[in-house]
Amino acid sequence: MTRSAREVLDTVRQELLPSEGDNRLVPLIEQGRAPRSVFAALAAEEYRIVTSDWRSFLALAGRADERNAREFFAGLAQGEGIALGKLTALAEAVDLDEAALRAHRPRAGCQAYPAYVAWLALNVSPADAVVAMVSNFAAWGSYCATIAQAMRTQYGFDDEACGFFDLFGTPLPDDQAVAAVQAGIDSGTLTEDVSDYGRLFQSYELMFWNTIADEA
Known part of the structure; x- marks a missing residue:
C-alpha cells in the first residue's frame, strides 16, 4: 500500500532525529559556556548561507511544475530575505559591519551545508527536496529557539539581536509541504532516495554547528 505524504514525512523525521550530543555547539551556548565570539562566527557564516539558500530556493521554485511545491520554495526564499535583514542586526550587535561580513573567510565545514542545498536544487x-528539508526543520528550529533564549538569559543580547534565531525558532505549518509531497507521490516523482537526501541534509547541518564548536 502506498504511504501518504504525512506518513512519509513522519517516517523520515523519526529516522533523522538527532541524538543527544550530536550537536556540540548548542549545549555550550545554552549553558553560557561558549565564548561571545561564537555569535560573530555564526553571523558571518550565516551571511553566506542565507544568500546562497535564497538563490537555491528560488531555483527550486523555478523548477517546480506543481503549484504547492513551487509556492513552498518561493515561501522559503521569501523567508531568507527576511532572515538576511535580521542577520544584519545580529552582526551589528557583535561589531561586524557589511564589509567585515564580506571579508570573512568561510569555514568549509560550515559552507558544506548550503553547497548541498544548491546540489539538491539542481x-x-x-x-x-521538500522531504529532505522539512525532515530537518524540527531539529533546526529547536536549535534556533534554544540559542535565542540563551542569547537573552546567558549573554544579555536584546530582542533585535536575537531576531534571526527567533525567526527560525518559530515552527512553520507544514500543510503546503504535505500537499507538495502528496503530489510527488501521486505523480511518481518522489523517489526511494529521499531518506538518503534527508540524512545528508541533517549531517551537513550538524557539520555546520560542530565546525564552530571545535573552534570555540
Missing part, C-alpha cells in the same frame, strides 16, 4: 525532484 539534481533532485522538488518533491524529494
